[in-house]
Amino acid sequence: QVQLVQSGAEVKKPGASVKVSCKASGYTFTGHYMHWVRQAPGEGLEWMGWITPNSGGTNYAQKFQGRVTMTRDTSISTAYMELSRLGSDDTAVYYCARGGDGYSAWGQGTLVTVSS
Amino acid sequence: EIVLTQSPGTLSLSPGERATLSCRASQSVSSSYLAWYQQKPGQTPRLLIYGASSRATGIPDRFSGSGSGTDFTLTISRLEPEDFAVYYCQQYGSSPMTFGQGAKVEIK
Numbered sequence: 001q002v003q004l005v006q007s008g009a010e011v012k013k014p015g016a017s018v019k020v021s022c023k024a025s026g027y028t029f030t031g032h033y034m035h036w037v038r039q040a041p042g043e044g045l046e047w048m049g050w051i052t053p054n055s056g057g058t059n060y061a062q063k064f065q066g067r068v069t070m071t072r073d074t075s076i077s078t079a080y081m082e083l084s085r086l087g088s089d090d091t092a093v094y095y096c097a098r099g100g101d102g103y104s105a106w107g108q109g110t111l112v113t114v115s116s
Numbered sequence: 117e118i119v120l121t122q123s124p125g126t127l128s129l130s131p132g133e134r135a136t137l138s139c140r141a142s143q144s145v146s147s148s149y150l151a152w153y154q155q156k157p158g159q160t161p162r163l164l165i166y167g168a169s170s171r172a173t174g175i176p177d178r179f180s181g182s183g184s185g186t187d188f189t190l191t192i193s194r195l196e197p198e199d200f201a202v203y204y205c206q207q208y209g210s211s212p213m214t215f216g217q218g219a220k221v222e223i224k
Binding site: 045103 | 151153155160161163165166167170173204212213214215216217218
């Protein structure tokens with residue numbers, strides 16, 4: 001079955017960077033875009049961008065341009081999302097989600113807490 | 117950017133009742149690339165509907181989606197206790213892929 005397993009929770013100081021991983025299994029990793037979505041505490045879902053694992057091409061939401069980098073390692077079917085210059089408003093659960101007709105598979109989420 | 121506005125923000129209903137949730141887009145959604153998700157507290161979102169009206173795998177037939185262009189609806193024909201949750205619509209036809217702000221279905 002399709003599974004996306006994300007890395008564990010992180011605590012970062014303001015100004016730092018965080019890198020979250022998402023390991024895919026149960027399907028052809030290069031056959032589907034990987035999207036990243038975040039959710040601040042008590043808030044809604046916010047789309048951050050996608051990466052196409054086949055070529056490594058990316059498309060980022062304008063809000064995160066210049067701060068986010070999405071990469072992948074096809075040899076281990078893993079996608080990564082790195083967010084730099086963290087602020088307190090980046091405290092959120094970060095999800096990877098397999099693209100296609102809607103997001104039928106989601107990672108379990110990675111809580112990133114930004115606190116001094 | 118396509119802005120999605122969901123209404124009502126909160127729907128208070130009893131089990132067995134019908135729930136109707138609306139999602140209105142600021143511009144036409146390409147090829148009806150509109151999805152609905154359910155999220156319960158502490159859980160990841162679950163895909164219910166894609167392509168505006170197609171049920172995702174394993175979704176009960178009490179959930180149905182309809183609409184096109186700028187107006188979309190999610191209907192839950194008879195609410196079960198497990199259906200009380202927050203529902204999000206999302207358009208995935210044009211970048212950036214945007215979500216509605218969410219609508220809560222709560223027990224009356």
